[in-house]
Amino acid sequence: MGGGAVHVTRPIGPYAPVRRAGDWVVTSGQLGVVPGENGEPVLVSGGAARELRQALANLAAVLAEEGGDLSYVVKTTLFLTDMADFTAVNEVWVEVFGTHRPVRSAVGVAALPMGARVEVEAWAHVEGAPARR
Numbered sequence: 001m002g003g004g005a006v007h008v009t010r011p012i013g014p015y016a017p018v019r020r021a022g023d024w025v026v027t028s029g030q031l032g033v034v035p036g037e038n039g040e041p042v043l044v045s046g047g048a049a050r051e052l053r054q055a056l057a058n059l060a061a062v063l064a065e066e067g068g069d070l071s072y073v074v075k076t077t078l079f080l081t082d083m084a085d086f087t088a089v090n091e092v093w094v095e096v097f098g099t100h101r102p103v104r105s106a107v108g109v110a111a112l113p114m115g116a117r118v119e120v121e122a123w124a125h126v127e128g129a130p131a132r133r
Contacts, residue, residue, distance in 0.1 A: 012041055024123060026122075030058045030120050031112070047088070049088040049091065052118045052120065059073075063124055067126050070097060072124040072126045073124045074102055074123050074125050076103070077104070077107060078106045079112060079118065080106060080107070083106075
């Protein structure tokens with residue numbers, strides 16, 4: 001799972017992208033963004049499925065920084081600006097997570113930062129990796 005992920009290390013707001021609490025790794029919401037020419041995050045084009053694929057790649061990169069990967073994910077929350085995208089994002093979900101099925105809530109929202117259609121946050125259980133300071 002994961003691999004080849006691009007992670008925008010600078011969040012788009014005043015928050016931490018990831019925080020460790022013991023063996024738990026909790027991530028902030030990940031958008032389908034890549035670094036632009038000036039280093040600022042740029043939303044990928046191509047709709048909700050493409051955004052989710054990139055958001056999950058970014059999530060994998062955040063987890064890797066903490067000694068984990070997508071197979072450690074236990075709980076996710078998926079935010080969608082259009083519930084009509086539900087089927088398309090489910091297809092990407094299965095493609096990326098394979099047979100691993102973290103618990104997930106899907107929430108329809110009015111808007112997301114940067115005009116994104118999809119955002120995903122996660123809780124992962126990663127035993128034994130030291131906390132970053």
